[in-house]
Amino acid sequence: MMPAMSVRRADRVVVVGALLGCSAMAWVAVVGLSAGSDMTMPSDMTMRMGTSMPNAELWSADLALGIAAWTAMMTAMMLPATVPMTTVFAALTRRRLTPPATARATAVFVAGYLTTWTGFSAAAALVQQLLASRGLLANDALHAGLGGVVLVGAGVYQLGPAKRACLRRCRTPIGFLLAEWRDGVAGTAVMGVRHGLWCLGCCLPLMMVLFAVGVMNLAWMAVLAAVVMVEKTMSFGATAARVAGAVLIGLGVWTLTPLMWR
Numbered sequence: 001m002m003p004a005m006s007v008r009r010a011d012r013v014v015v016v017g018a019l020l021g022c023s024a025m026a027w028v029a030v031v032g033l034s035a036g037s038d039m040t041m042p043s044d045m046t047m048r049m050g051t052s053m054p055n056a057e058l059w060s061a062d063l064a065l066g067i068a069a070w071t072a073m074m075t076a077m078m079l080p081a082t083v084p085m086t087t088v089f090a091a092l093t094r095r096r097l098t099p100p101a102t103a104r105a106t107a108v109f110v111a112g113y114l115t116t117w118t119g120f121s122a123a124a125a126l127v128q129q130l131l132a133s134r135g136l137l138a139n140d141a142l143h144a145g146l147g148g149v150v151l152v153g154a155g156v157y158q159l160g161p162a163k164r165a166c167l168r169r170c171r172t173p174i175g176f177l178l179a180e181w182r183d184g185v186a187g188t189a190v191m192g193v194r195h196g197l198w199c200l201g202c203c204l205p206l207m208m209v210l211f212a213v214g215v216m217n218l219a220w221m222a223v224l225a226a227v228v229m230v231e232k233t234m235s236f237g238a239t240a241a242r243v244a245g246a247v248l249i250g251l252g253v254w255t256l257t258p259l260m261w262r
Helices: 009-037 055-077 078-094 100-131 146-160 161-170 171-181 184-213 219-232 237-260
Strands: none
Touching: 009 055, 009 078, 009 100, 009 219, 055 078, 055 100, 055 184, 055 219, 078 100, 078 171, 078 184, 078 219, 100 184, 146 161, 146 184, 146 237, 161 171, 161 184, 161 219, 161 237, 171 184, 184 219, 184 237, 219 237
């Protein structure tokens, strides 16, 4: 939970409204991409061999579209979870800077945070393209065996020490900001990136679950976004993380069990 501190109501409303508004716009983009997912995130590149574009250009075009789609997904899912950290950052900055400067600094901080997730999005889109080119994806989801392994792996990570360490950083905004504080635009951007890295360490396995259930599966995106939000903002977040881990392990075992008896 965000620690109690003096945060002006107007500042809180602006920060929360801006983050949730950007998340909502990203969700709209994701829904639009999902409606055209066969075009924007093809699961089988051989289906497009009839085009006159060279294979290298096809690969590059598909990768660029995939990066855009993953970036929209991560923006939609992760921005609400950074509300506590960003609100505390804005409150601390407000004590030193004028309101316009505070708004600019907060925007830079969030941009740094999203830069980390954009980097992840590029890597995830590349992995998706490689899996698709090797026939390991069906409807943008891994085949049952690999999908089950991913689910179990994500669940195990949820119960492990790395998850606890990263989640602790994400759940203690004051501690993180005081330890990582840097002045200036560049310093603020670095703070945002470092916040994003801790968040990535906390949530990476959960995002990998999308490969198991379908990259553009809107229902699962909503569930995972809710899990992340609860983990980071609620008093029982650490317990919720463990429960989510147990559920993922159970789903993975349930997926793998029929394959073991073939």
